[in-house]
Amino acid sequence: MISSYKGRTLSWELKERVLELALHRGPCNEIGSHTLEELEKFATTLEAAGDQASVLIVYSSLQCGFCAGADLRELYLRLQGLARAEVVPALRDFLERIHRVMNLIDASPLTTIAAVHGVTFGGGFELALTCDLIIADKMARFCFPELRLGLVPGFGGIPRLKRDMGNAVVRDLLLTGRSFNAVKSQQCGLVSQIAAEGEALKLARATASQLTKFDRQTAAAAKKFIKPIPHDDLRREIDLFCELFLQPAVAAGLKRFVESKDAQPYLP
Amino acid sequence: MPDADQTLEQILDLAAKHFKVPRDKLTPDDDFFRTLKIDSLQALDLLTRLEQHFHVELPDYELQGVSDFRTLASRIQSRL
Numbered sequence: 001m002i003s004s005y006k007g008r009t010l011s012w013e014l015k016e017r018v019l020e021l022a023l024h025r026g027p028c029n030e031i032g033s034h035t036l037e038e039l040e041k042f043a044t045t046l047e048a049a050g051d052q053a054s055v056l057i058v059y060s061s062l063q064c065g066f067c068a069g070a071d072l073r074e075l076y077l078r079l080q081g082l083a084r085a086e087v088v089p090a091l092r093d094f095l096e097r098i099h100r101v102m103n104l105i106d107a108s109p110l111t112t113i114a115a116v117h118g119v120t121f122g123g124g125f126e127l128a129l130t131c132d133l134i135i136a137d138k139m140a141r142f143c144f145p146e147l148r149l150g151l152v153p154g155f156g157g158i159p160r161l162k163r164d165m166g167n168a169v170v171r172d173l174l175l176t177g178r179s180f181n182a183v184k185s186q187q188c189g190l191v192s193q194i195a196a197e198g199e200a201l202k203l204a205r206a207t208a209s210q211l212t213k214f215d216r217q218t219a220a221a222a223k224k225f226i227k228p229i230p231h232d233d234l235r236r237e238i239d240l241f242c243e244l245f246l247q248p249a250v251a252a253g254l255k256r257f258v259e260s261k262d263a264q265p266y267l268p
Numbered sequence: 269m270p271d272a273d274q275t276l277e278q279i280l281d282l283a284a285k286h287f288k289v290p291r292d293k294l295t296p297d298d299d300f301f302r303t304l305k306i307d308s309l310q311a312l313d314l315l316t317r318l319e320q321h322f323h324v325e326l327p328d329y330e331l332q333g334v335s336d337f338r339t340l341a342s343r344i345q346s347r348l
Contacts, residue, residue: 028309064309065309118309118312118313119309119312138316138320139313139316139317141312141315141316143328176327176329177328177329178327178328178329179312179328181316181319181320181325183319183320184325
């Protein structure tokens with residue numbers, strides 16, 4: 001495995017059996033084609049990391065937050081250049097690739113921790129949901145804003161949230177599109193620990209150092225037993241996303257979002 | 269429980285302190301995006317601080333179109 005890597009959108013480093021993946025693509029780690037390529041590279045490393053690592057920590061080194069989700073600007077511009085018949089195949093290809101990465105992180109034998117702060121929206125929230133534990137800075141906010149654009153989350157968010165939480169919480173997040181703060185998120189079982197401002201990574205590292213003391217095979221077996229990957233729902237989510245994407249309201253919503261000069265573009 | 273005027277004062281105090289703006293420069297009818305020179309992400313930060321300070325939940329959609337301190341205070345007051 002590659003024990004350290006510094007890319008355009010992310011970096012990773014293995015140190016004392018803890019693999020740390022840092023996101024650092026401005027403005028707020030939006031996931032587009034470059035991030036996806038590097039996440040695929042990371043997934044290959046993660047698959048080979050079992051012998052040398054016990055814990056994975058995913059975090060953002062940018063001040064704005066963990067991740068603002070999919071790169072909607074890139075998505076919009078890319079799809080604008082395609083004929084209608086080419087849109088869904090291109091979209092499906094992107095979604096299947098990101099799902100493969102998310103599924104690999106979700107099912108990794110390592111114990112995984114998302115150390116989040118600030119904006120943890122859409123695809124960023126979905127990335128955090130692949131992890132076994134979420135450690136949140138007290139200023140973190142979680143949100144699925146996709147319905148505001150006429151869409152549903154497309155990177156595996158609903159099936160994972162449904163697996164981990166009560167259906168009422170899933171409906172609240174999904175159907176209102178409102179954001180939860182860290183305290184609310186901990187109250188409903190989403191967040192494992194809350195850190196003081198700027199301290200989430202430190203807390204994640206402290207937790208990781210405890211986790212590295214456990215027998216790796218036992219921890220991996222326990223995780224496999226308790227955390228099934230909802231493959232059927234994940235496939236249905238891709239189908240639903242592609243079906244909804246062709247509605248005229250989506251193109252209009254994306255256009256409005258991308259061209260918005262509003263002071264509150266996170267509320268399209 | 270603070271009354272409406274106290275809520276408004278506390279919001280102005282908190283905004284001035286956090287965004288390092290002289291308190292006497294802030295008035296209830298100011299557009300806080302403009303006065304505090306904040307963007308949407310910093311507005312989310314303000315929302316979180318207000319939720320923590322007043323121990324309330326403020327759904328984002330309630331703040332849609334809200335940009336002055338007085339209206340913000342009335343939204344908070346209705347949840348205290």
